[in-house]
Amino acid sequence: MTRTVRAKAPAKVNLQLAVGAPEPDGYHPLVTVFQALDLWETVEATPRTDGQIRLTVDVAAGAPVDASGVPLDGTNLAWRAAELLARTFGITDGVDLHLIKGVPVAGGMAGGSADAAAALVACAEAWDTGATRGELLTLARRLGADVPFSLHGHTAVGLGRGDDLMPAMTHGEFHWVLATQRDGLSTPSVFAEYDRRIEAREQARSELEIDREVMTALMAGDPVALGSALTNDLEGPALALMPRLGELLDAADAAEACGAIVSGSGPTVAALARSRQHALAMAAHLRASRLADAVVTASGPASGTVLIQD
Numbered sequence: 001m002t003r004t005v006r007a008k009a010p011a012k013v014n015l016q017l018a019v020g021a022p023e024p025d026g027y028h029p030l031v032t033v034f035q036a037l038d039l040w041e042t043v044e045a046t047p048r049t050d051g052q053i054r055l056t057v058d059v060a061a062g063a064p065v066d067a068s069g070v071p072l073d074g075t076n077l078a079w080r081a082a083e084l085l086a087r088t089f090g091i092t093d094g095v096d097l098h099l100i101k102g103v104p105v106a107g108g109m110a111g112g113s114a115d116a117a118a119a120l121v122a123c124a125e126a127w128d129t130g131a132t133r134g135e136l137l138t139l140a141r142r143l144g145a146d147v148p149f150s151l152h153g154h155t156a157v158g159l160g161r162g163d164d165l166m167p168a169m170t171h172g173e174f175h176w177v178l179a180t181q182r183d184g185l186s187t188p189s190v191f192a193e194y195d196r197r198i199e200a201r202e203q204a205r206s207e208l209e210i211d212r213e214v215m216t217a218l219m220a221g222d223p224v225a226l227g228s229a230l231t232n233d234l235e236g237p238a239l240a241l242m243p244r245l246g247e248l249l250d251a252a253d254a255a256e257a258c259g260a261i262v263s264g265s266g267p268t269v270a271a272l273a274r275s276r277q278h279a280l281a282m283a284a285h286l287r288a289s290r291l292a293d294a295v296v297t298a299s300g301p302a303s304g305t306v307l308i309q310d
């Protein structure tokens with residue numbers, strides 16, 4: 001009897017994103033601190049005996065997601081993850097993949113990477129590959145820079161392309177408000193804008209170091225200290241491509257956010273609150289500003305990719 005296996009993977013926000021000059025292959029060396037948030041992508045995998053992969057997409061109830069830009073073919077990251085896993089483990093079965101999206105598309109929150117991580121975990125189980133977590137992590141790195149963190153979750157430092165992970169110590173829960181836009185920003189175009197800026201200045205950031213203030217604030221569980229330590233080298237480029245995000249950052253400031261930042265390559269704005277209650281008040285303020293298409297609250301750190309048991 002065929003059975004359906006479900007896995008869920010978290011969204012992320014970058015608490016620090018320091019970007020170096022591009023390498024010859026176009027990729028940029030990063031020092032980043034990721035935090036997983038409790039907004040989830042769910043992937044359902046049902047084996048097929050004909051060797052084919054098929055993919056369908058839904059939106060989770062109430063999620064701020066316009067899924068019209070999600071590819072339904074072999075370019076979808078979840079599809080690529082299933083293909084890579086099958087090739088690696090000599091699997092001849094196919095799979096029906098059903099994605100239930102809870103993370104904005106092209107929002108700088110790694111929704112596609114979460115789908116890839118969840119597809120790896122769900123298909124590994126559905127096909128009974130016996131793959132270890134370490135083997136899945138190796139495949140995740142081949143799928144994209146953010147995919148290993150989607151698998152790992154919690155809070156972690158990312159080096160190299162962002163895919164060389166070290167767990168970070170944290171204390172307690174952090175409460176976030178996420179202001180999303182219907183129009184996404186493409187990650188390569190934000191990195192390209194970053195490159196134009198460093199060419200104009202004729203130099204990139206000279207040192208790439210883990211921000212001690214971020215690490216100390218995480219260990220202390222101190223949202224005020226963490227809020228003032230948030231940094232993102234891609235924020236300037238994202239603002240240049242979508243200037244209205246500047247008004248959202250100002251609105252978060254006016255709502256007394258501990259700190260607010262463009263998440264990764266944007267355009268989601270992530271604002272850190274003092275408490276869950278403050279997050280709800282800030283969300284109401286940002287909704288009333290009408291500067292975002294949707295505003296949701298989330299908490300971190302959330303777990304990495306896990307199987308959902310029925």
Ligand SMILES: C[C@@](CO)(OP(=O)(O)O)[C@H](O)COP(=O)(O)OP(=O)(O)OC[C@H]1O[C@@H](n2ccc(N)nc2=O)[C@H](O)[C@@H]1O
Nearest residue numbers: 026027028108109110144145146161187188191264265266
């Ligand atoms: C910027 C970040 C920050 O966490 O995330 P998002 O904000 O997009 O979610 C990541 O570095 C994005 O990771 P991800 O989206 O997985 O990247 P990939 O699919 O591997 O690469 C997409 C494109 O991003 C650029 N890229 C990505 C990672 C990196 N270290 N240097 C790069 O220059 C390249 O132009 C690459 O072609």
Ligand SMILES: Nc1ncnc2c1ncn2[C@@H]1O[C@H](COP(=O)(O)OP(=O)(O)O)[C@@H](O)[C@H]1O
Nearest residue numbers: 070076077105106107108109110111112113115
């Ligand atoms: N499973 C997927 N979900 C969303 N987008 C996907 C997926 N697979 C491929 N894509 C493509 O990747 C782009 C970036 O997607 P996403 O991961 O949501 O954003 P970001 O890289 O900003 O975190 C999308 O615009 C889409 O073209």
